[in-house]
Amino acid sequence: MKINAVIIDDEEDSIVVLQTLLKKYCSNITVIETAMDIDEAYKKIIKHKPQAIFLDIQMPGGNGFDLLKKFKKIDFDVVFVTSYDKYAIEAIKLSALHYMLKPIEVEELQEAAKRIERNAYWRELQNEQLRNAIPNIEELEKRISLHVKDKVEFVKLIEITHLESDRNYTNVYTAANKKYTSSKNLGEYEEMLKHYDFFYRVNKGCIVNMNYVEGYSKGEPCFIDLMNNHKQEVSRAKKQELLQLLKLNSNPKNMWT
DSSP: OOEEEEEEOSOHHHHHHHHHHHHHHOTTEEEEEEESSHHHHHHHHHHHOOSEEEEOSEETTEEHHHHHTTOSSOOSEEEEEEOOOHHHHHHHHHTTOEEEESSOOHHHHHHHHHHHHHHTTSHHHHHHHHHHHHHHHHHTTOEEEEEETTEEEEEEGGGEEEEEEETTEEEEEETTSOEEEESSOHHHHHHHTTTOTTEEEEETTEEEEGGGEEEEOSSSSEEEEEGGGEEEEEOTTTHHHHHHHHHHHTSOOOTTO
């Protein structure tokens, strides 16, 4: 089966690379159009009606999900091709959607091409999964405002590794190894973050983003290792629940099932 596809990416070099790889290694896919922004992509998809699109997430004038929300019915296969942050990727995986990371590996591309062809027979089900996934992925884009000296910075929740109590203040640490001091206390942040199941209060003075837990010690006391060489002790009352959550978090649903 021949599959007509559109590549959507704001980087021309990335488009050229993907076109070249598809032409060389995936004979079942023909690239009929390319686009570099949301509006252009929408018009070309409407006009050419491809069976599949290769979609970057971060785009000028919106993101890839903004493009998908323009369609009442998504009657084409979607493969996310991105170097986007790892936790949006986790959400994509957990929603059983297709994605490939840049730089693209030939084997992954060939596997994606095969699955696009097979998916032609159950695309309606996959597109329902996609519509259900979009709000969950966008939720990860939410930011909090942090006051830094004479200005306010906005930090994505998914970039926060952990929050530490400092008396009536809270120190907020990020994956970029930045530290912000907030006038809110830790209890206020716990209330703010209670709807995000990847944040967990491991002791009286610390909330961690479990996606950044790199390991933990056995025995008592139990310590967890976080990104950027941070370490936190886990209270005895929290240990079993935390370890169970970490096990669940380390076994994401296979995106290809």
